[in-house]
Amino acid sequence: xxxxxxxxxxxxxxxxxxxxxxxxxxxxxxxxxxxxxxxxxxxxxxxxxxxxxxxxxxxxxxxxxxxxxxxxxxxxxxxxxxxxxxxxxxxxxxxxxxxxxxxxxxxxxxxxxxxxxxxxxxxxxxxxxxxxxxxxxxxxxxxxxxxxxxxxxxxxxxxxxxxxxxxxxxxxxxxxxxxxxxxxxxxxxxxxxxxxxxxxxxxxxxxxxxxxxxxxxxxxxxxxxxxxxxx
Numbered sequence: 001x002x003x004x005x006x007x008x009x010x011x012x013x014x015x016x017x018x019x020x021x022x023x024x025x026x027x028x029x030x031x032x033x034x035x036x037x038x039x040x041x042x043x044x045x046x047x048x049x050x051x052x053x054x055x056x057x058x059x060x061x062x063x064x065x066x067x068x069x070x071x072x073x074x075x076x077x078x079x080x081x082x083x084x085x086x087x088x089x090x091x092x093x094x095x096x097x098x099x100x101x102x103x104x105x106x107x108x109x110x111x112x113x114x115x116x117x118x119x120x121x122x123x124x125x126x127x128x129x130x131x132x133x134x135x136x137x138x139x140x141x142x143x144x145x146x147x148x149x150x151x152x153x154x155x156x157x158x159x160x161x162x163x164x165x166x167x168x169x170x171x172x173x174x175x176x177x178x179x180x181x182x183x184x185x186x187x188x189x190x191x192x193x194x195x196x197x198x199x200x201x202x203x204x205x206x207x208x209x210x211x212x213x214x215x216x217x218x219x220x221x222x223x224x225x226x227x228x229x230x231x
Contacts, residue, residue, distance in 0.1 A: 047079050047109050047186070050109035050112025050113065051076075053113060053115055053116040054193075055190075058193070062196070063196060067193070071189050071192075075189050079105070082101040082104055082105050083105070086098050086102050100179040104183040106160075106161040107183040108183070111153070114156075123149070124142075124194060124202070128145055133148075141201075142202050143199070144205060145205075150205070150209030150210035154183065154217060155214070155216050156217060157183065158214045161218070162224075162225065163225050184210060187210055187214070188207070188210075
């Protein structure tokens with residue numbers, strides 16, 4: 001016996017349902033893509049402004065002529081890669097790269113704003129003139145003072161960037177190491193630039209302080225975001 005033919009109405013219903021589902025999926029993907037493009041553009045503007053502000057008023061008289069071009073190119077390349085990661089939503093089950101890149105870019109923007117507000121564009125010189133920075137330099141040397149400055153600054157940048165970037169999208173799998181590493185990567189050119197003319201010890205202290213502060217700040221931001229989301 002042959003099987004009964006499928007009623008035409010049922011065939012048309014299945015066909016219409018499939019086409020509607022495909023159209024809806026295309027519309028959703030288009031909307032998500034447009035949203036990501038706008039978000040990536042806004043985040044990129046923040047990072048680009050931050051990198052520009054960090055060097056806009058910096059006195060380059062003691063730098064070789066090629067320093068500005070090299071550091072600007074490095075920052076531009078890092079921002080392009082970071083924005084690509086954010087826009088494409090690149091991630092693996094264990095590596096939320098897009099979230100990490102977003103934290104790094106926002107932290108760089110915040111660093112630029114704070115750098116522009118600093119009275120002295122040689123940040124370590126300004127820090128050493130403060131009571132805390134001067135006391136640390138007198139007691140333990142300029143390297144210790146640089147370590148503490150880098151740690152305190154990046155702790156603030158990392159905490160604020162983590163709270164903002166991970167708002168509403170936090171997952172238990174997010175760990176502070178990767179976002180902190182992205183923040184350190186984007187801040188590193190500024191640390192190197194500002195360390196020109198100092199000693200290797202000062203550079204090492206500043207870099208290590210920035211790395212430690214970024215980790216602690218991002219971890220604190222993730223914890224704070226979890227507490228806020230739980231309410």
